[in-house]
Amino acid sequence: MRLHPCIIRVFVAIILLASTTVQGQQPVPYQDLTHDSEVFGHKKHYRLYLPAGYGQSTKRYPVIYFFHGWGGRHFKDDNAKLEYVLLQKLVDKYQAIMVMWDGNIEESEPRPYNVGNHEDVKFQVQMKDYFPELVGHVDRTYRTLPDRDHRGIIGFSMGGFMSLYLSGKYPDMVCAGVSMMGSPEFFVGTPGNHTLYSVRYTFGNLQDVKMRIHTSPTDILYFLNQEVKAGAAWEGKEIEMEEFPGGHMVDDPGQTRRFGKAMAFLAKEFGRKHPAPKQWSHYDLYGDFRLWGYEVKSGKAQPGFIYLKDVTPHGFGIYTRKWLPHGPMVPIGPIQVKTAPVYKPGADYKRVNYSFKTQETSISDVKADALGSIILEFDAEGNETGIFGTDDKARWAFLDFDAKGKTWLKNGVNAFKIRLLNRGGDHGEAPKVTVSSPDKDIVITGGAKTMQAKTGERVLQMPEFEVICNKKPPLHAEPGDARLKIVVQNGSTTDSTVIHVPVDYDVPYFTNIKVDDGKPVRQAALGRGNADGRANAGEDILLYEGDKRLKVNISNTGIDTSREQFTDEMIPARWPDGFTQQSIIRIAPGATEIECLASYETKTFNPIERKVTWGRVRLRVEK
Structure with missing residues (x-):
């Protein structure tokens, strides 16, 4: 017998009501819902908390997004030890809507977010595309305050990394973020084009977002989060950081005190104005992106970053980096930048550009479009550009x-x-x-x-x-x-x-240097040369100190730094966090000696502590 659609809807409502109970038949305060996602191509789940009084008023509310950790979903996170029912009291206290998103990519895949080591990046779908889509759905569906002044992120573990990454990707969408025991770095992108995003080098992206970090002296990620803290100081970024006992979790079982501190941090920012910055900088690992009204388009289809530096209406710098902080430029074609509409519509301006490729300065005429934007084109080898009118000051x-x-x-x-x-x-x-x-x-x-x-x-x-x-x-x-x-x-x-x-x-010289020029030092060879285990001009080599792969930090002589390649390995620890980077270097033609500053890393198993040993390399180049 075929049931009438109205009867089906009644059955669905009864099932949903039954599913929103806990032991003892007490109704739960949240709703588990879905929406249609164009990014994923199917329905996506989320858990929704509405504050007390929502149904009896026309008031609009700020929104907090929570990102779960590894193996978690919108409805569970075994490591976090969240008290989902008790969180409603915090939602009521701070009068905010809270959305717990689902970072799951595929039902059979427990690892969320499509980030991690190389083999963990498996899907074309990108969470950086899903976040704006989910925000748009929530803003259209519920009575939100739909601006960055009233939107914040809390993330745990892998979700803590995502809170740092997405807050830096979209500082024009959020005013504050909290990372709870967050991971410090992952490869982000697609299977054929992913880049190591190390939070400690990217706090420039977060200059206009208030940040708080929760950590614990007994957390497996404690020392890696100390690196993150040092990275914030390196960029001159002030962050709140608090240590809690208990290790890798959000809260003690049965409590919400720490989650409450995170919400209080966000709620404090919700009451403030966060104007667009007068000057900003940004690293982005995608070839096309938008930020603060600027649009960047390129044909970048390989790992690396596009870097906009010190952007103001007077101009900006644009560079590419294969890796951070000082990787060589990414060999891609033209990069187009459409500025924000900050100029007089239809007006004529002058453009000055210094090219690091040609070492020359040029001046040309440019014109703002009907909205006040100007389209500019650059090569990938580094440029500083300015836009000015004839009456403008230096x-x-x-x-x-x-x-x-x-x-x-x-x-x-x-x-x-x-x-x-x-x-x-x-x-x-x-x-x-x-x-x-x-x-x-x-x-x-x-x-x-x-x-x-x-x-x-x-x-x-x-x-x-x-x-x-x-x-x-x-x-x-x-x-x-x-x-x-x-x-x-x-x-x-x-x-x-x-x-x-x-x-x-x-620092002293290393004393046990070995050369991988196609001849393995341990495991498979990564260098390319005549495989005699000696340095020869024109070869791509990987240097070892004993059995430790070296990263070249500064090249004094004998190395073609523009041809340096990035490689990495995951030194075993309890969790695969904290990547170790090394250099495959090109010996310059005609070189007789290599001289450089280098380092290697070691790691403890639990907790994960990444230690660096520094030394100098001096190596004769064979004729």
Whole structure:
């Protein structure tokens, strides 16, 4: 017998009502729902909490999104020890809608989010596409406050990584995020094109998002999260960080105190205004992306990053990096940038561009479209560009630096020069440049200079000054660069930036160097050459200290750095977290010797502590 559709709907309602009970037949406060997802091509689940009073008012509410961990779903996370029924009291207290999303990619696959090691990236679907889709569904379906000032993320474990990653991917969509015992880095992308996204190098993406991190001294990821904390400091990003006993979990069983602290952190931000930044920078591992009204399009179909640097209406820098923080450029075709509509619609402007490929400055005419945007095209080898009107003042931006022909600092005294680019007009006073350092181990002498730029001068060389570097090599994989702050005052205008400068640490030479040039040192060979176990010009080699693969941090001589390749391995630990990176280096034609600063990593099993050993390499190149 065929049932009438109305009868079917009644049966479904009865089943749903029965499913929303707990032991003792007490009704649960949440709803388990679905929506149609174009990203996934099927229905996606989510769990919804509505605050007390929602059904009796027309009030709109902020929204908190919760991201579960490995093996979890929207309705469970065995490691987190969440008290799902008790969370309703927090939702009522903070008067927010809470959505627990489902990071599952495929029912037979327990690992969520399509991130991890190489073999874990299995699907074309991307969670960076699903997050805006879910937000759009929630905003259309419920009475939300649909803006970044009233939207935040909480994530646990792998979901903690996602909270950091997606908050940095979409700082224009969220105002605050919390990572609870989060993972520090994963490969993100598609099976044929995925990039290692290390949170410790990407806090520049999070400058306009308030962040809090929960960790525990007995958590397996404790030391890796200390690297993340150091990465935030390296970028000058203030974060809240609190340690809790108990290890890898959200809360003690039967409690919601720690989850409540996360919600309180978000709720505090929901009551504030978060204006769009006047200056911002962003790394993105996708070839096409949008942020703060800017649109980037490229044919990038390989691992790496596109980097927009110090973006303002006066201009920006655009670069590519195969890996962070100092990988070579990504060999891709043109990159198109459509600016935000920040210019006078239909007006004519001048564009100045410095190309690191040609080492030349050019000026051309550009025109804003009917909405006030300008479309620009770049190569992938590094550019600094400016947009200005004929009556605009000069706007001086950092271009590059030189330390007696080196692009790094050595321990001790360094002679240092900085070049500036005027990406504005010719009007203004003589620029005053002040250089300082946020690092206690870096001392600047004579860093404040006033210089007179000639009319029409676009590139300005600052007089040489001294930088005294006393930095020690990091003991773990936290960022180790020196930081210099450059402030340029030009009459009533001020431009500033912070640059990161690698350090060539004063460390002993390694004494047991082995060469993989196609001849295996352990397991399979990764180098390519004549397989005689010696360095020859033109070969791609992987260096070992004993049985430890080396990462080349600074090349002093004999290495073609533009041809360096990235490789990695997962040193065994209880969980596959904390990737170890190494270098496959190209020996330059005609080289007689290799000289470089290198390092290798070791890892403890539980907790995962990634330790770094530094040393120098000097190796004769065979004829």
